[in-house]
Amino acid sequence: MHRFANPARFLKIANAVLPWAAGLSAVCFVAGLxxxxxxxxxxxxxxxxxxxxxxxxxxxxMSMFTYSTMxxxxxxxxxxxxxxxxxxxxxxxxxxxxxxxxxxxxxxxWGAPMWGTWWVWDxxxxxxxxxxxxxxxxxxxxxxxxDPARGNKAGNILLLVGAVNVxxxxxxxxxxxxxxQPASVFRLGGPTIAASMLWPLLLMAVAFQxxxxxxxxxxxxxxxxxxxVQTLRLGQAG
Amino acid sequence: xxxxxxxxxxxxxxxxxxxxAALMFFVLCVVLFPFGVGPEPNVLMRIAPGVLLIAALxxxxxxxxRLFQGDFEDGSLELLLLSPLxxxxxxxxxxxxxxxxxxxxLMIVAPLxxxxxxxxxxxxxxxxxxxxxxxxxxSLIGAVGAALTLGAxxxxxxxxxxxxxxxIPVLIFAAAGLDAGLSGLSPRPHLLLLGGMLCGxxxxxxxxxxxxxxxxxx
Numbered sequence: 001m002h003r004f005a006n007p008a009r010f011l012k013i014a015n016a017v018l019p020w021a022a023g024l025s026a027v028c029f030v031a032g033l034x035x036x037x038x039x040x041x042x043x044x045x046x047x048x049x050x051x052x053x054x055x056x057x058x059x060x061x062m063s064m065f066t067y068s069t070m071x072x073x074x075x076x077x078x079x080x081x082x083x084x085x086x087x088x089x090x091x092x093x094x095x096x097x098x099x100x101x102x103x104x105x106x107x108x109x110w111g112a113p114m115w116g117t118w119w120v121w122d123x124x125x126x127x128x129x130x131x132x133x134x135x136x137x138x139x140x141x142x143x144x145x146x147d148p149a150r151g152n153k154a155g156n157i158l159l160l161v162g163a164v165n166v167x168x169x170x171x172x173x174x175x176x177x178x179x180x181q182p183a184s185v186f187r188l189g190g191p192t193i194a195a196s197m198l199w200p201l202l203l204m205a206v207a208f209q210x211x212x213x214x215x216x217x218x219x220x221x222x223x224x225x226x227x228x229v230q231t232l233r234l235g236q237a238g
Numbered sequence: 239x240x241x242x243x244x245x246x247x248x249x250x251x252x253x254x255x256x257x258x259a260a261l262m263f264f265v266l267c268v269v270l271f272p273f274g275v276g277p278e279p280n281v282l283m284r285i286a287p288g289v290l291l292i293a294a295l296x297x298x299x300x301x302x303x304r305l306f307q308g309d310f311e312d313g314s315l316e317l318l319l320l321s322p323l324x325x326x327x328x329x330x331x332x333x334x335x336x337x338x339x340x341x342x343x344l345m346i347v348a349p350l351x352x353x354x355x356x357x358x359x360x361x362x363x364x365x366x367x368x369x370x371x372x373x374x375x376x377s378l379i380g381a382v383g384a385a386l387t388l389g390a391x392x393x394x395x396x397x398x399x400x401x402x403x404x405x406i407p408v409l410i411f412a413a414a415g416l417d418a419g420l421s422g423l424s425p426r427p428h429l430l431l432l433g434g435m436l437c438g439x440x441x442x443x444x445x446x447x448x449x450x451x452x453x454x455x456x
Binding site for chain 1: 392454
């Protein structure tokens, strides 16, 4: 990890990865959307609304992935003062918030015809809503200080505090009796969904993941450039 | 550490305003509800746990902003952090003082207000017990937010934004416990979960508060 602490070395690798991630994301989005929206069969119970899942589930996975990696980055920033970790957390936050919002919105759209309600206050939905507020709170907190270093530090502590929510989201469908169905892909004994639906789902997951990498690299690049501009300005002022 | 708690208590007792303001807020907030939803006894009894808990939560939040602010502005926080007492100790002492000043008075007043909301008398013990578990949790979690927003711009708006989502679990289990009591079920599982959360927060929150205080001090 410390090999990549040098922004120049990181940028060299990141710039090489960027076009591949963007390309992979585009290909997987096209293939996944085609398979998911056109080629895959409608569900025997849910009909065509099952296709919302091909957006909803990857968005939900990504919202958790983003928060977990941000929390790890926050720990790295606090413990080792890793210079890139803070930039990463800051760069990933709006993406994570976006994934969470997408997950909540598509879930709500699916719930209206399937559960007969846009929203229920069960453990899974509530904990994801809390996750969304954590993202918003982190972004507001980081921006609230005149000294960016202080904002980053406060944000990192908040990320670690909020990390208790991640296992709660993951296991909420098992600990409580929720309207939300339990996991059907990552479970002991293998996935319980048909291959014709699993493939488009996995393709979409790869598409979301590579989209995330491409955009986060762009945002880290912008964050590093902004930092450089600031130091140069400070140098001029001094 | 005990001396720090006593100092905080003395400060509050001499000014008086902050603690009584939070308590008055709690009372008025609860009293407003019968006017808002109408004085129907069944309705009031049904919403009483939620109303009391949300009012307690907001009252705790209201007094939270001043928790470290005064010490931060006049520099005594810096001296406290330089003292041989570890920052975690400072955090625990400040939280304990906050709880004694806001949480305990809330617990004393809450049964009276519960009667106004037509809660049955035999549930009042449960109410005080639940608040005894919930209010220290509110103080601990809120103090993390208060320490994080020290010196921030518009910290008054930021603090609720950070802390309220973290209050949701406390609210859920405290309200579930009281509801179970009202409908004749055992509140034990909910209270055990609440107690577990309190034990966890007692260990973890001071670490986070101390880290945030050190960050503010730099």
